[in-house]
Each structure stands twice: as structure tokens, then as C-alpha cells.
Amino acid sequence: MKPVVIQDMTIRFGGTTVLNDVSLSVASGECFGLVGESGSGKSTILRCASMLYKGWTGDVLIGGQSVRSMDPMERCRVLQMVFQDPYGSLHPRHSVRTVLAEPLRIHGIGEQEARMRQALIDVGLPVEFLDRYPHQLSGGQRQRVAIARALILEPDVLFLDEPTSALDVSVQAEILNLLQRLRDEKGFTYLMVSHDLAVIDHMCDRFAVMKTGDIVEVLPRDAILDGTAKAPYAQELIGASLTYEQAAM
Amino acid sequence: MDQSQSLSSQTGRTRPQWMQASLNIVTYLARKPTSAFGLVVLALLILVALTAPILAPHSPYAQDLQNTLQPPSMGHLFGTDELGRDIFSRLVYGARITLTIIFLVTIVVGPIGLFVGTVAGYFGGRVDMILMRITDIFLSFPSLILSLAFVAALGPSLNNAIIAISLTAWPPIARLARAETMTFRSADYIAAARLQGASPARIIWRSIVPMCLPSVLIRLTLNMATVILTAAGLGFLGLGAQPPMPEWGAMIATGRRYMIDSWWLVTFPGLAILCVSLAFNLLGDGLRDALDPKQMNRR
Numbered sequence: 001m002k003p004v005v006i007q008d009m010t011i012r013f014g015g016t017t018v019l020n021d022v023s024l025s026v027a028s029g030e031c032f033g034l035v036g037e038s039g040s041g042k043s044t045i046l047r048c049a050s051m052l053y054k055g056w057t058g059d060v061l062i063g064g065q066s067v068r069s070m071d072p073m074e075r076c077r078v079l080q081m082v083f084q085d086p087y088g089s090l091h092p093r094h095s096v097r098t099v100l101a102e103p104l105r106i107h108g109i110g111e112q113e114a115r116m117r118q119a120l121i122d123v124g125l126p127v128e129f130l131d132r133y134p135h136q137l138s139g140g141q142r143q144r145v146a147i148a149r150a151l152i153l154e155p156d157v158l159f160l161d162e163p164t165s166a167l168d169v170s171v172q173a174e175i176l177n178l179l180q181r182l183r184d185e186k187g188f189t190y191l192m193v194s195h196d197l198a199v200i201d202h203m204c205d206r207f208a209v210m211k212t213g214d215i216v217e218v219l220p221r222d223a224i225l226d227g228t229a230k231a232p233y234a235q236e237l238i239g240a241s242l243t244y245e246q247a248a249m
Numbered sequence: 250m251d252q253s254q255s256l257s258s259q260t261g262r263t264r265p266q267w268m269q270a271s272l273n274i275v276t277y278l279a280r281k282p283t284s285a286f287g288l289v290v291l292a293l294l295i296l297v298a299l300t301a302p303i304l305a306p307h308s309p310y311a312q313d314l315q316n317t318l319q320p321p322s323m324g325h326l327f328g329t330d331e332l333g334r335d336i337f338s339r340l341v342y343g344a345r346i347t348l349t350i351i352f353l354v355t356i357v358v359g360p361i362g363l364f365v366g367t368v369a370g371y372f373g374g375r376v377d378m379i380l381m382r383i384t385d386i387f388l389s390f391p392s393l394i395l396s397l398a399f400v401a402a403l404g405p406s407l408n409n410a411i412i413a414i415s416l417t418a419w420p421p422i423a424r425l426a427r428a429e430t431m432t433f434r435s436a437d438y439i440a441a442a443r444l445q446g447a448s449p450a451r452i453i454w455r456s457i458v459p460m461c462l463p464s465v466l467i468r469l470t471l472n473m474a475t476v477i478l479t480a481a482g483l484g485f486l487g488l489g490a491q492p493p494m495p496e497w498g499a500m501i502a503t504g505r506r507y508m509i510d511s512w513w514l515v516t517f518p519g520l521a522i523l524c525v526s527l528a529f530n531l532l533g534d535g536l537r538d539a540l541d542p543k544q545m546n547r548r
Contacts, residue, residue: 052440076446089437093459102455103445149441 001028001187002063002078002156004049011048011056018044019056020213028063028156031183031190033200033207035237040210042193043084046159049191050081062157073107080150081159085166086142090134096120096145097130103153119148124178140171147178151186160192164199176202197224197241209234277539284535290528298344305338309495318511328513330504336513339495340521346496347525350411350480351473357415358422359469365419366426367453367461371434381427384420392417392475393482400488407496410489414479418472425468429461463540471533474526481522497522 004026011019019041026032034042047053049060051067060067062078070078083089090099100116109115117127123144134142143163150158163179164172180203183190194200200207201224209216209231217231224242229235278284297304306326313333321328327336369380387395399413433439433456442452483489484498492499497518504514 047440050444052443073446076444079444081441081444083437083441085437089441091438091442091456091459094456102442102447106446106451146441149445153445 002189003028003030003061004032004157004189004191005061006045006049006058007061008058009045009048009056009060010058011044011053018213019048021058022213022215023058024208024215024218026189026191028189029183029187030206031192031204033204034191034193034210035195035197035200035207036210037195037237039212041213042195042210043161046081046161046191046193050079050159051075076103076155077107077153078155079157079159080153080155081161082143082147082150082163084162086139086146087134087166089146090142092134095131095133096137099145099149100130100152103149107153109153115152119152122151122182123148138171139167140174143167143171143175144178147175147182151182155188157189157191160190162193162195165194165196172199179203197238198245200224209237274536274539278532278535281535281538283531284539287528287530287532287535290524291532294344294348294525294528297341298348301341301345305335305341307335307338309334309339309342310493311335318507318514320511321513327517328511330500330514331507334493336500336517339500340497340517343495343497343500343518343521346407346490346494347477347480350407350414351476353411354415354418354476355469355473357411358418358472359465361415362419362422363426363458363461363465365423366428367430367457369423370427370430371449371453371457373431373434377427380423384423387417387420388424390417393479396479396483397486397488400483405488405491407490407494410480410483413483414476417479418476421472422465422468426461426465429464430457433457433460467533467537467540470529470536473529473533477522477526477529 006022006024009019009022010017022041022045024032034045036042044053048056049067051072062070067075067079094102097116100119101112103109104112104115116130120127120129125141125144125148129137129141129145134145137145143166147163160179164175167175176199179190182188190203192200192203201221204221206218206220208218209229211233217229217234219229219234223229223234224238227235227238229238275288278288311334313329316325316329316333317331319325319329319333325335325337327340330336330339365380365384369377369384390398395417396410396413399416400409403409403412439452439456442456447455480489480496481498481501484496485502487499487502490496490499492503500518501515501522504511504518508515
């Protein structure tokens with residue numbers, strides 16, 4: 001259980017500023033959502049904070065420690081990420097066993113077999129799946145494997161990059177419930193990107209609305225339904241999403 | 250007990266899957282007539298090379314000056330050359346030399362090309378630029394001319410010919426591996442591996458190389474035809490295998506002088522080179538279809 005604080009994160013790709021002095025803080029054990037249209041920089045925040053992108057300024061503190069000064073190996077054991085597309089985030093030629101054993105091998109952790117089994121049980125997959133390959137799994141099962149991979153190093157903070165947007169609606173609910181159960185059991189801090197306000201409503205305690213690299217407003221979950229958003233863009237986004245959902249019904 | 254159970258289930262499942270995959274590829278190749286031809290010729294070549302002492306009726310070096318330039322007959326299936334040596338036996342022993350060349354060149358070229366290509370593609374930036382400019386330098390010479398220059402500098406021998414061919418054959422592989430690597434580099438599974446703390450070497454070896462391997466393998470197989478031809482060309486020019494070694498290209502070179510009266514001196518080694526290089530080309534084409542990602546889904 002560690003809090004995450006992002007301070008003045010700025011990144012430019014070429015001439016365009018993708019993130020402009022973004023600051024936010026997530027309490028330990030909280031689920032914090034990031035919403036916004038495509039290209040507003042939601043996923044970029046996660047990729048910068050996990051040091052997948054290097055050329056950014058500002059700082060990210062996890063449990064009071066800067067990710068920059070953290071030892072890379074230690075950082076892996078504090079912070080893990082679940083990616084958007086389970087079809088692209090699992091190596092097509094690695095069996096589930098290889099996928100789960102790699103991080104254990106890299107970090108020299110013993111009792112591999114028991115840990116791999118436990119990780120699969122945690123995400124609700126049968127232990128026999130260890131010898132399957134990604135193409136033998138469905139999308140939801142793949143995402144469960146990806147979550148198991150993130151869990152196996154026992155991190156404190158999980159970054160979720162639209163973990164359900166590539167999945168069917170029914171499977172989405174399963175994965176979201178799984179993520180919620182894991183948070184209750186292990187007390188993860190979640191930082192979750194989504195463009196689906198229903199998902200945010202289901203999962204998050206608070207969320208930030210983003211537009212072109214800026215945080216427009218940070219809102220509690222209730223603001224989705226009671227319309228307490230003050231910023232016009234946030235109102236617009238929530239309104240559009242609500243009318244869309246009514247139309248869908 | 251749990252441990253042993255899982256171990257047995259691991260070996261019990263992953264092994265057959267590997268064997269199943271290669272079996273599928275072989276059956277796929279055997280089903281199409283062109284690649285089946287390649288497969289058969291390659292199998293024959295290996296068999297002939299292995300059983301050369303049994304197959305060959307004479308020693309490839311035994312001269313019989315009373316029986317020079319004999320046309321094909323029952324005693325000498327493919328006739329004899331200008332020193333009375335049995336051409337069939339020389340061809341059979343020549344298969345060994347050809348296979349050695351292919352094997353050594355492939356073993357040298359594959360890893361070098363794969364290494365240079367994946368490192369350049371994964372790191373990008375300055376590393377990529379330096380490695381690719383070196384590759385460009387090698388690519389900018391016609392390969393036969395470059396091999397000629399190397400052999401001329403090192404001295405003519407079979408080993409030097411192999412080194413020279415290897416030096417000219419790796420750049421296309423490196424290019425291919427680099428292009429492949431660049432398409433995978435930004436994939437999420439690479440990002441996931443980085444988040445798990447994998448070192449660049451580990452990512453290249455465990456994640457990128459397995460993805461590049463099929464196309465590199467295809468390219469290597471297609472390359473083998475060129476390797477055989479270059480080796481034969483060097484032999485023909487007297488810069489490869491030295492007499493009296495029964496190398497096919499060198500046999501054509503010496504037979505050339507008697508070509509008008511004794512056609513069998515150049516025809517049979519020529520046919521052997523043609524068959525084997527054609528076989529490798531067809532096999533490579535077949536492999537490309539067999540290793541296609543869409544086909545991989547079948548296994």
C-alpha cells in the first residue's frame with residue numbers, strides 16, 4: 001500500500017507538448033481514474049510514471065520515493081502495469097509458464113512453481129493453463145494472464161491502461177470484478193486509464209478529467225451522476241457519456 | 250509430489266508441441282510438389298554425403314591414366330575425367346564439401362546477422378546508425394567481387410572461401426532482422442518485459458529473437474542456393490577448393506577444357522549444382538508458406 005504523487009509531469013514529442021505540468025496525487029489503496037478523449041495524454045502519464053518513456057520532466061513519488069532515483073529492479077517490485085490490448089501484451093510464442101516464470105527468474109525469486117500456481121488461482125484461471133500458449137486462450141483469459149504477470153512480483157501500485165477496452169462487455173465486467181476483488185484482498189493502489197465513464201463509476205473513488213495534456217478537473221465518483229462538475233469540458237464529457245448510455249439502452 | 254507432477258506434465262506437453270510443430274511444417278512442405286522436391290533433394294544430399302564411402306565405387310582421388318576421359322558406362326556411371334578418376338565417386342564425395350560449405354556459412358552468417366540486426370533494431374539511434382552503415386559498406390560491393398578480394402588477400406583454400414562467403418552473406422540477414430525487430434520493438438509485450446526488469450540482452454534474446462527467427466530461417470534457406478553458386482564460382486576461378494578436392498565448381502573448371510569432346514565432365518557436376526541450388530530455393534519458398542503466421546495458428 002503506497003500512495004502515488006505526480007508532480008509537474010511534462011513531456012514533449014517533437015514540437016507538441018503531450019503533457020503540460022500534470023500534477024495529481026493518489027492515496028494509498030485508492031483507485032484513481034484518468035478520463036479524457038483520445039490523445040489527451042492519459043496513457044502517456046502511465047508510461048512516463050513507469051519510466052517506459054524517459055524524456056520527461058517533473059517527478060513521480062511512490063511511497064515517498066522518486067521513481068527516478070529508485071533502483072530499476074526495485075521499481076519493478078513496486079509498480080506494475082496491465083496493458084490495454086491482451087492480444088499485444090503477451091508474447092505470442094511464450095507459454096503462460098514462460099510469461100509468469102520470467103519475472104521470477106529475473107528477480108531471483110524462489111518457489112517459482114508455487115508462486116505461478118498461486119498467481120493463476122488469484123486471477124481465477126485453472127492451474128493447467130500454465131502450459132497453454134496465448135493463441136489457445138480467449139481475450140478475457142489472456143487479460144487474466146496479463147494481470148497474473150503483473151501480480152507475480154507482488155507490487156504495491158498497479159497501473160491499468162484501459163484494461164477492459166479491448167474486451168467484450170460481459171468479459172469486461174468479469175475483469176473489473178477481478179480487479180476490484182484483488183484490490184480488496186491485497187490493497188493495491190490503482191491508477192486507471194479509461195475512456196468509459198461506466199468503468200470509472202464502477203471502479204474508482206476519484207477521477208481526473210484530461211484534455212490536451214492538462215488535468216481539467218479532479219472529481220469524486222459521485223460527480224458522474226449528480227452533475228457537480230464545475231469545468232465546462234468535464235460537464236460536457238460526462239453529459240455526452242450519459243446521453244450515449246441512455247441512447248444505448 | 251506436486252513438483253514432480255508438474256514437471257512430468259511440462260515435459261509431457263511442451264515436447265510433443267515442438268515435435269508437432271516441426272512435423273506439421275514437414276507435412277506441409279511434403280504436400281506441395283515443389284517444396285517436396287526440395288525436401289527430397291536435400292534429404293538425398295545429406296544421405297549421399299553420409300554414406301559416401303559406401304556409395305562411391307572408386308576413390309575420388311584414384312587416378313587411372315589408361316582410362317582417361319571415358320564416356321559413361323557400366324564401370325564408370327558418369328564417365329572418367331582427364332586423369333581417369335571416376336566422376337560419379339567425385340560427385341558423391343563433393344556432396345560432403347558442398348554440405349560443409351553450406352553448414353559452416355549458415356552457422357556463421359545466421360548468428361552474426363541476427364545479432365547485428367536485432368541489436369541495431371532494438372536500440373535504434375546511434376547504435377543503429379553505426380551498425381547499419383557498416384552493413385551498407387558490405388552491401389555496396391557485389392558479393393562475388395568482395396569474396397574474390399577476400400580470398401585473393403587470404404590465399405585460395407576452401408576454408409578461406411567459406412570465410413569470404415560468410416563475410417558477404419550476413420548483411421541481408423542483418424537488414425531483415427533489423428526490419429523485423431523494429432516492428433516488434435514498441436509492442437506491449439516488450440514494454441511488459443522492460444517493466445519486469447529484463448535487461449536489453451534478455452529482451453533481445455528471449456523476446457525478439459524468437460519472433461525474428463522464422464523469417465531469418467527462410468532467408469537463410471534461400472541464401473543457401475546463392476552460397477552454393479558462389480562457392481562453385483570461387484572453385485571455378487581456382488580460388489575455392491584446391492585440386493584434387495572433388496568440389497563441384499572446381500570439377501567444372503577443369504572439365505571445361507575437354508568440354509567439346511567429353512560433355513560428361515561438366516554436365517554432371519553442373520546438374521548437381523543446378524539440382525541442389527534449385528532444391529534450396531524451392532524449399533525456402535515452401536518454408537515461407539509453412540512458417541507464415543496464419544499457418545502457425547494451426548499447430
